Amino acid sequence: MQETISPPRLVFTDLDGSLLDHYDYGWEPARPWLNRLAAADVPVIPVTSKTRAELLPLRQELGLEQTPFIAENGAIIGLPAAWQHARLDRDPANVDGLRGKALSVDTDFLKRRLAVIRERLGVDFRCLPDMSIEEVIEETGLDAARAGLARAREGSIPLLWNDSGAKLEAFREMLTNDDLVLTQGGRFWHVMGNADKGRAVTWLVARFTALRGGAPWSLGLGDGPNDVTLLNATDAAVLIRGAHSHPVEIHHPCLYRTQEAGPQGWAEGMEHWLGQELA
Structure with a gap:
């Protein structure tokens, strides 16, 4: 350089x-x-x-x-x-x-913890890797090829929050207890390790x-x-x-x-x- x-x-x-x-x-x-x-x-x-x-x-x-x-x-x-x-x-x-x-931690760990938290809190959200290509296209405006690449997560899980603000704070607190963080992006919330x-x-x-x-x-x-x-x-x-x-x-x-x-x-x-x- x-x-x-x-x-x-x-x-x-x-x-x-x-x-x-x-x-x-x-x-x-x-x-x-x-x-x-x-x-x-x-x-x-x-x-x-x-x-x-x-x-x-x-x-x-x-x-x-x-x-x-x-x-x-x-x-x-x-x-x-x-x-x-x-x-x-x-x-x-x-x-x-x-x-x-x-x-960060890997996505397999994140998926397991999110499944546990969803059940314990009874909250409603959709994870991007679980969405169909058509759903990703609808939410992001990406074409089919890029929508597929967007689902190939390694260290984070984007999600769409479909529940109340109060439950979002309870969700954030439970993530913190697992040393995970919740970050807001332009379209999705993002769950990841302490990074x-x-x-x-x-x-x-x-x-x-x-x-x-x-x-x-x-x-x-x-x-x-x-x-x-x-x-x-x-x-x-x-x-x-x-x-x-x-x-x-x-x-x-x-x-x-x-x-x-x-x-x-x-x-x-x-x-x-x-x-x-x-x-």
């Missing part, structure tokens, strides 16, 4: 509702900034609720095959070769291969520092409640105007709030923080 800016910059970005449009998942308004960042050798690192299976083709589409990614709200980290520790991560049989780090986007970002910043011998300056961009830990983990932050109705409470000393939503807001935030530097 050639460092053209000192200290080196890292961009950590949410996808749905941020770099990608909330409704049609388009990203064309962000293309010029992605090109500028690539030309300056500034890694753009997706930090998303999407699965590893969803991210692999999307990284190619966005031109981000050489950068790490954080999937399932921080449960999974993907490391390309340049970000791997030679002894801890690299596979001698495939030195150029992508390696995964799991920061989040911010912890994964902090892990990757530490990895970059260890490999490069110096700490980077980091920028985070996101639009939803599940992005607060991401934004708080970076040196500067962009809260993109959300297409959803969920309140986002954040107090960051270097925060910019966009006027535009989605990829237009993403480009607006990039211009605010790096427009003069990468002119």
